[in-house]
Amino acid sequence: MVMGDLVREVDVVVVGGGPGGYSAAFRCADLGLETLIVDGDGRLGGACLHEGCIPSKALLHVAHVIAEAERARELGVEFGPPQVALDPLRKWKAERVVGKLAKGLAGVARAKKVEVVNGRGVFEGARSLRVEGEAPQTIRFGHAIVATGSEPAALPGVTPGERIMDSTAALEVPDVPERLLVVGGGYIGLELGQVYAALGSRVTLVEMADGLLPGVDPDLVQPLARAVGKQFAEIRLGTRIDGLREVGAEVEAAFGGPPARFDRALVAVGRRPRSAGLGLETTRARVDGRGFIAVDGSCRTDDPRIFAIGDVTGEPMLAHRAMRQGKVVAEVIAGRPAAFDNVVVPAVVFTDPEVAWCGVSEAAARAAGREVKVARFAWAASGRAATLGRADGLTKLVAEAATGRLIGVGLVGPGAGELIAEGALAVENALLAEDVAATIHAHPTLSEGFMEAAESLLG
Ligand code: FAD
Ligand code: NAD
Numbered sequence: 258m259v260m261g262d263l264v265r266e267v268d269v270v271v272v273g274g275g276p277g278g279y280s281a282a283f284r285c286a287d288l289g290l291e292t293l294i295v296d297g298d299g300r301l302g303g304a305c306l307h308e309g310c311i312p313s314k315a316l317l318h319v320a321h322v323i324a325e326a327e328r329a330r331e332l333g334v335e336f337g338p339p340q341v342a343l344d345p346l347r348k349w350k351a352e353r354v355v356g357k358l359a360k361g362l363a364g365v366a367r368a369k370k371v372e373v374v375n376g377r378g379v380f381e382g383a384r385s386l387r388v389e390g391e392a393p394q395t396i397r398f399g400h401a402i403v404a405t406g407s408e409p410a411a412l413p414g415v416t417p418g419e420r421i422m423d424s425t426a427a428l429e430v431p432d433v434p435e436r437l438l439v440v441g442g443g444y445i446g447l448e449l450g451q452v453y454a455a456l457g458s459r460v461t462l463v464e465m466a467d468g469l470l471p472g473v474d475p476d477l478v479q480p481l482a483r484a485v486g487k488q489f490a491e492i493r494l495g496t497r498i499d500g501l502r503e504v505g506a507e508v509e510a511a512f513g514g515p516p517a518r519f520d521r522a523l524v525a526v527g528r529r530p531r532s533a534g535l536g537l538e539t540t541r542a543r544v545d546g547r548g549f550i551a552v553d554g555s556c557r558t559d560d561p562r563i564f565a566i567g568d569v570t571g572e573p574m575l576a577h578r579a580m581r582q583g584k585v586v587a588e589v590i591a592g593r594p595a596a597f598d599n600v601v602v603p604a605v606v607f608t609d610p611e612v613a614w615c616g617v618s619e620a621a622a623r624a625a626g627r628e629v630k631v632a633r634f635a636w637a638a639s640g641r642a643a644t645l646g647r648a649d650g651l652t653k654l655v656a657e658a659a660t661g662r663l664i665g666v667g668l669v670g671p672g673a674g675e676l677i678a679e680g681a682l683a684v685e686n687a688l689l690a691e692d693v694a695a696t697i698h699a700h701p702t703l704s705e706g707f708m709e710a711a712e713s714l715l716g
Contacts (some may be wrong), residue, residue: 262387262393262394262395263392263393263394263395264394264395264396264397265293265394265395265396265397266396266397266398267291267292267293267396267397267398267399268285268290268291268292268398268399268400268590269281269282269285269290269291269292269293269398269399269400269401269402269587269590270292270293270294270295270378270386270396270398270400270401270402271285271292271293271294271295271401271402271404272295272378272386272401272402272403272404272405272535273294273295273296273297273303273378273403273404273405273406273567273569274294274295274296274298274300274301274302274303274373274404275301275302275303275304275305275306275404275406275567275568275576275579276302276303276305276306276567276576276577276579276580276583277303277404277406277566277567277568277576277579277580277582277583278294278296278301278303278402278404278566278567278583279294279301279302279303279362279365279366279371279583280579280580280581280583280584281402281404281566281582281583281584281586281587282294282366282369282371282402282583282587283365283366283369283371284583284584284587284588285371285587285590285591286369286370286371287369287587288587288588288590288591288593289591290399290587290590290591292371293371293372293373293374293396294366294371294372294373294374295374295376295377295378295386295388295396296373296374296375296376297375297376297377297378297390298375299373299374299375299376299390300359300363300373301359301362301363301366301373302355302358302359302362303404303406304406304407304408304568305576305579306355306358306359306362307355307359308424308425308428309424309576310576311354311355311358312350312354312355312428313424313428313445313448313449313452313607314607315349315350315354315355316350316428316430316449316452317448317451317452317607317608317609319341319346319452319455319456320451320452320454320455320456320609321609323339323341323455323456324455324609326339328646331646332646341433341456341457343430343432343433346430347429347430374388374392374394375390375391375392376388376389376390376391376392376393376394377389377390377534378405378535379534379535379536380401380535380536380537380539380540380563381395381536381539382539382540383539383540383541383560383562383563384397384398384562385397385398386398386401387536398562399562399590400562400563400564400590401562401563401564402563402564402565402566402583402586402590403532403535403537403542403550403558403563403564403565403566403569404565404566404567404569404579404583405530405531405532405535405569406530406531406567406568406569406579407528407529407530407531407568407569407574408528408529408531409423409424409425409524409525409528409529410526410527410528410529411423411524412440412498412499412501412524412526414499414500415500415501415502415524417524418503419503420503420506420507420508420520420521420522421501421502421503421508421521421522421524422521422522422523422524423523423524423525424445424449424523424525427449427453427523428449430456432521433453433456433457433458434453434458434519434520434521435458435459435520436458436459436461436490436518436519436520436521437450437453437458437459437460437461437519437520437521437522437523438461438463438501438508438510438517438519438521438522438523439453439460439461439462439463439522439523439525440463440498440501440510440522440523440524440525440526441463441464441524441525441526441527442462442463442464442466442468442469442470442471442492442494443464443470443471443525443526443527444470444525444606445523445525446462446464446523446525447462447469447470447481447485447606447608448606448607448608449523449525450462450485450489450523451485451488451608451609453523454485454488454489455488459490460488460489460490461489461490461491461492461493461517461519462485462489462491462492462493463493463496463497463498463510463512464492464493464494464495464496465495465496465497465498466494466495467494467495468482468494469481469482469485469492469494470606470612473606473612473614473618474614474618474619474620474653474667476619476633476651476653476667476669477612477614477651477653477667477668477669478612478669479669480610480649480650480651480669480670481606481608481610481612481669483649484608484609484610484649485608493512496512496513497512498510498511498512499511499512500516501522501524504518506520507519507520508520508521508522510522528568528574529547529548530547530548530549530550530568530569530570530571531568531569532544532548532549532550532569533548537550540558540560540563541558541559541560541563542558542559542560542563542565543558543559549569549570549571550565550569550570552564552565552566552570554596554597554598555585555586555589555595555596555597556570556582556585556586556589556597557589564586564589564590566579566582566583566586567579567582567583570582573602573604575602575604577602577603578602581597581599581602582597585597599685600616600684600685600687601615601616601681601684601685602615603615603677603678603680603681605673605674605677607674609671610647610649610650610669610670610671610673611668611669611670611671611672611673611674612668612669612673613667613668613669613673613674613676613677613680614665614666614667614668614677614680615665615666615677615680615681615684616655616663616664616665616666616680616684617655617664617665618655618665618667619631619653619655619665621665622655622664622665627657627664628657628658628659629655629656629657629658629664630655630656630657630658630661630690630714631653631654631655631656632653632654632656632690632710632711632713632714633651633652633653633710634651634652634653634706634707634709634710634713635648635650635651636648636649636650636651636652636670636703636706638709639701639703639705639706640700640701640705641701641702641703641705642670642703644701645671647670647671649669649670650668650669650670650671650673650703650706651667651668651669651670652666652667652668652670652676652706652707652709652710653666653667653668653710654666654667654690654707654710654711654714655667656689656690656714660689661689661690661691661714661715662687662688662689663680663683663684663687663688663689663690663693663711664684665684666679666680666681666683666684666707668680670703671703672703676703676704676706676707679693679704679707680707690711690712690714690715691711691715692711693707693708693711694708694711694712694714694715696708
């Protein structure tokens, strides 16, 4: 503790105001605990609201509008080439989308009497957190929740700069580069690659694995790979980017052969946890070799008063996982029985077509030696898909062979991100294929594919 610091006592201090942190704090407040959030940016929303989920989905909506206008030609409706004005686009994203939601969160915090302190939190032991910044103070807490999230991983030996962007820089859309190199064919490379391609960039995507979205069911990835194969100028799989440097107004990349030149590069090679410099060594909390804070089934660290949630605790690094963990931890601190024991964390890649999945994939089930039945419903047979001019989708179910219990759901197609909610509900609640088959699904909707696939699993 520094002499002269303000010292305060609270029931719960939350370090980090992202989706994990604010969900935990709001629930703590609802449960009658005096709760304070310390955030290094002095605002709520974290990476998700300010440099992740929300701004990327706003830009993907723009890409979607452009793509739909192009597709309309097939239906006999012509709009002409899009005229994109970046200033109004950025203003809409920053003010009407992100700004509005940020104001909403600040309002909720006020209503729940959760104070947000602007500063960096550093632990000084198992009961005390020092806040560094414009209002230095020491907070003595009953419990602490670490929700410090993650940051973009850098390419070894590559210095980000004006033209070598991470996702945060790319979301600002500084311009529409004529030639954009995207390093990484994961979530961000594909989502933002499609945004820039829609805005008019010639996108070259380089992925070191043999396929896009490595680890995801190839049946689901294939329709997306076909789509980006048409939208992007080039896709180089099985190719690792080692060197990247700015040369004048260009970026030079080395991936075999003579160096290639681009106007900008987006590096999207994963994220790493923000656990360094948190003073955790003054507590009993443990950090693993990759920097993730180790937690048990209640998200408690090895220090019984300190919990950790969200990206800083491991994969999948998704906002809704962080939020659920936050709510669970609040219950645990309030003395209620709760655990982070969800069966599924659904995942959605918000590309066009969208890819979404939850539970056990066919490949994982077979690798584990589980006897499963697999159903595929191709959207070519869906009335609703036909009316949308989109027959490129697929609904895939994985069920236990002996019981018919659904253990995995995969989707690709427009709206897959919304449709996966039914899959998550079914798998989380151990529904049988016959339960889904006997549930009336509105016609004509894409959700009927779920029912049709389930019917095909019945004997
Ligand atoms: P964060 O949101 O990272 O928040 C952590 C907060 O802690 C930040 O405000 C930070 O300033 C603060 N902080 C850090 N260290 C300190 C400290 N020492 N003291 C005080 N404060 C500190 N996920 C999805 O589920 N869906 C999506 O569509 C999606 N899209 C994404 C798109 C992009 C481009 C990116 C980059 C990510 C996306 N994600 C998405 C992932 C999602 O953003 C994260 O999983 C989520 O934000 C994690 O929440 P969190 O609460 O763990 O941490
Ligand atoms: P990612 O892990 O999804 O993909 C990174 C890709 O980069 C991998 O396919 C990897 O093989 C490849 N790669 C790594 N090093 C490389 C190299 N040197 N050369 C070529 N390829 C290389 O990571 P991301 O796209 O950066 O996203 C980070 C995380 O953020 C995601 O894993 C996810 O948790 C979260 N996110 C979620 C969403 C969503 O929910 N829709 C959207 C964006 C981000």
